[in-house]
Each structure stands twice: as structure tokens, then as C-alpha cells.
Amino acid sequence: MSDLRSDLSEMESEPFQSSGSEYIVNEKVSESDDTEPEEESAGSVPPKGKRVKANKTNKIKDYFIIEQDPKSKKTTDKQGKCTLCVVKNTVLKMKNCGTSSLRRHLQAKHTRVYENIFGRSSPHKSEAEASASSNRRSTITNWLEKTTSCSENFQQDKFQKLLVEYIAQKYLPFNFFEDAISGKMYKFLNPKATLPSRNQMKSLTLKTFAAAQQTIKSFLKTCNSKISFTIDGWSSFNMKGYYGITAHFIDKNWKLHCILLDFVPAHGQHTGNAIAKLLQFYDVTKCIQGITTDNTNSNFTFIRELQTHTSEIDTKISTLYVLHTS
Structure with a gap:
């Protein structure tokens, strides 16, 4: 009995020292079985013991609705909303x-909530983290390698056709691409791109227009019905007068087509002669159902000129004159 008392007195006199492992063991026993595994977050303060780690995991779950993953057969696979x-x-x-x-x-999406749980990220990263981050980032070398195929597939003729369409739809002059900054910009986009001069641009535009005329001419030959025409005068941006000639007809499927044939410059009485020659070019003088015009003198000249070219046709050309009110 005296020996037991001496042992107890010795234990009370000696200070208790612990490295903390005893607490970690106790914490492990007290943890619940459903604690989820989690990898260390980059830049966060490393947790001291699993109790701290479990607390952070539970805090994360507070912002999600945990359910069973319906696409997985494993009971351990979950999903969080x-x-x-x-x-x-x-x-x-x-x-x-x-x-x-x-x-x-x-x-990524809720930074303040993340910082409340894990604290602010450290501005200094380890070498391993920096290396992994640089591998995930796309470099200019990788980007240039991806664009190499685009440069190899470049076709100058298709590029020129797009330039013609761009010039026409934007009402731009033929010398629009002759300035130095335009050349630098297109060379930056593709080193193989060559911009045409004003004379080349004019030649390409006329060539494209001639090809479009032949396409329209071939399409009009497939028309089995009569064709009605409207002729309307208008002014361009530089106040030059033109007459637009539009053909209207219905195909065999009862679909209405309205095709702009051309713009004829307004030159007084000579305009009627130019319009008559245009209809002859498209070979539609035998298909005329009616012509709707305004009551200018050039249109009277056009009708008389058209009658001289279509005198051999038995069918009578029906002409409707309407007052142009615009």
C-alpha cells in the first residue's frame, strides 16, 4: 500500500509531456465513419490533425445538397448540388x-465562402505547384502550332471572293485595302494573305459580276412562266442616278422569285435603249408578262426601243405605267 502511494506521488510531481499524438489517436476514434477523403488544397494552410480536416469537409458540405449519383452503381459515388x-x-x-x-x-465561383473556410491563399507556391500550373496553361508556342494548319489551308482565290463581297456589302472603294495598316492586320491574321490593289480589286469585282450574270441567265432559262419586270430609279451616295431592273416570276413549285438583273446608269433618253439591251442579254424578251415603270421620258423611250427589238413576237407586250410617288 505504501508502494502504491509513493508511485502516485511521483506521477503527480512529474509534469505531463505529450507530442500531440495521443490527441490525434483519440480524435480518430471519435470521428464518424462517413468522413469523406479529401486531398490538400493548393495554397491553403495545412490542417493540424484530422479533426480540423473533418471540420472543413463538413463546412464544405453545408453549401451543397449531397445525393446519390444516379448514373453510378457504386454507393460511394455521390453528387453535390x-x-x-x-x-x-x-x-x-x-x-x-x-x-x-x-x-x-x-x-472558383464563391471565393469569399472558400476563404472563410480555408483562409486566403498564400501568394507563394511550391515548385511542384508552379510546374503543374505552367503545364496546364496554354503557351504562345502551343497556340502557333494550332494555327499552323489554318495557315496551310489558306486559299487566296476564296479570300479574294470574300473581299469582293465585303467591298460590295459595305459600299467601300476599291482602294480600301491599299493602306499600310490593312496590310499589317491581314498579314498578322495570316502571313500568306495578299491584299489586292485598286486595279486588281476592280478587275475581281467585274469578274465576279460577270459570273453572277451567267448564273442568273442560266436560272432564267429554267423558268417556264411569264416574267414581270419593275423598273425603279434611285440615286447613289455620290448622287448619280440609276435604274434598277428586277424580274418577278413563279417557278414550277409556285415559289415566287424576285431577282435583281442590273443597275443601268441614267443617261436621259439613252437609258431606255440600255434597258432594252439588258433584257435582250438575258434572253427574256419572249417571256415578258408586264413592265411596271414610272412616267419618265426615258421609260417611254425604253418601251419604243423594246418594241423594235420584239416586233417579231406575236404576243403583245402589256405595259403598265404607274406614278412614282417616292
Whole structure:
């Protein structure tokens, strides 16, 4: 009995020293069985013991609705619906009940919540983290390698056709691409691109227009019905007068077509002669159903000129004159 008392007195006199491992063992026993595995987050303060880690995991789950993954047969595969995403219904996969995807979502989309749980990220990264981050980033070399195929597939003729369409739709002059900055810009986009001069641009435009005329001419030959024409005068930006000639007809499928044939410059009485020659060029003088014009003198000349060219036709050309009110 005296020996036991001496032992107790010795234990009370000696100070208790612990490295902390005793607490960690006790914490492990007190943990619940459903604690999810989690990998260390980049830049966060390393946790001291599993109690701190489990607390952070539980805090992460507070912002998600955890459910069973319907696409997985494993009971350990879950999915989490973010309760902070109001507009978009965000559902994240949780393989083996892991919360890494949830943590990354909070770090990317809800920074304040993430910092409340893990604290602010350290501005200094380890060499391994920096190396992994640089591998994920796309470099200018990788970008140039991807664009090499685009440069190899470049076709100058298609590029020139697009330039003609661009000039026509934007009402631009033929010398629009002759300035130095335009050349630098297109060379930056593709070193193989060559911009045409004003004379080349004019030649390309006339060539494209001639090809479009032949396409329209071939299409009009397939028309089995009569064709009605409207002739309307208008002024360009530089106040030059033109007459637009449009053909209207219905095909065999009862689909209405309205095709602009050409713009004829307004030159007084000579305009009627130019319009008559245009209809002859498209070979549609035998298909005329009616012509709607305004009551200018050039249109009277056009009708008389057209009658001289179509005198051999038995059918009578029906002409409707309407007052141009615009």
C-alpha cells in the first residue's frame, strides 16, 4: 500500500509531456465513419490533425445538397448540388464521396465562402505547384502550332471572293485595302494573305459580276412562266442616278422569285435603249408578262426601243405605267 502511494506521488510531481499524438489517436476514434477523403488544397494552410480536416469537409458540405449519383452503381459515388448558384443549377460529381470537386467549385465561383473556410491563399507556391500550373496553361508556342494548319489551308482565290463581297456589302472603294495598316492586320491574321490593289480589286469585282450574270441567265432559262419586270430609279451616295431592273416570276413549285438583273446608269433618253439591251442579254424578251415603270421620258423611250427589238413576237407586250410617288 505504501508502494502504491509513493508511485502516485511521483506521477503527480512529474509534469505531463505529450507530442500531440495521443490527441490525434483519440480524435480518430471519435470521428464518424462517413468522413469523406479529401486531398490538400493548393495554397491553403495545412490542417493540424484530422479533426480540423473533418471540420472543413463538413463546412464544405453545408453549401451543397449531397445525393446519390444516379448514373453510378457504386454507393460511394455521390453528387453535390450547389445551394449558392441561384441562376445555374450546378451539380458536381463526388467519386468515392470525395469533396475535392466541391472545394474547387467554391474556390472558383464563391471565393469569399472558400476563404472563410480555408483562409486566403498564400501568394507563394511550391515548385511542384508552379510546374503543374505552367503545364496546364496554354503557351504562345502551343497556340502557333494550332494555327499552323489554318495557315496551310489558306486559299487566296476564296479570300479574294470574300473581299469582293465585303467591298460590295459595305459600299467601300476599291482602294480600301491599299493602306499600310490593312496590310499589317491581314498579314498578322495570316502571313500568306495578299491584299489586292485598286486595279486588281476592280478587275475581281467585274469578274465576279460577270459570273453572277451567267448564273442568273442560266436560272432564267429554267423558268417556264411569264416574267414581270419593275423598273425603279434611285440615286447613289455620290448622287448619280440609276435604274434598277428586277424580274418577278413563279417557278414550277409556285415559289415566287424576285431577282435583281442590273443597275443601268441614267443617261436621259439613252437609258431606255440600255434597258432594252439588258433584257435582250438575258434572253427574256419572249417571256415578258408586264413592265411596271414610272412616267419618265426615258421609260417611254425604253418601251419604243423594246418594241423594235420584239416586233417579231406575236404576243403583245402589256405595259403598265404607274406614278412614282417616292
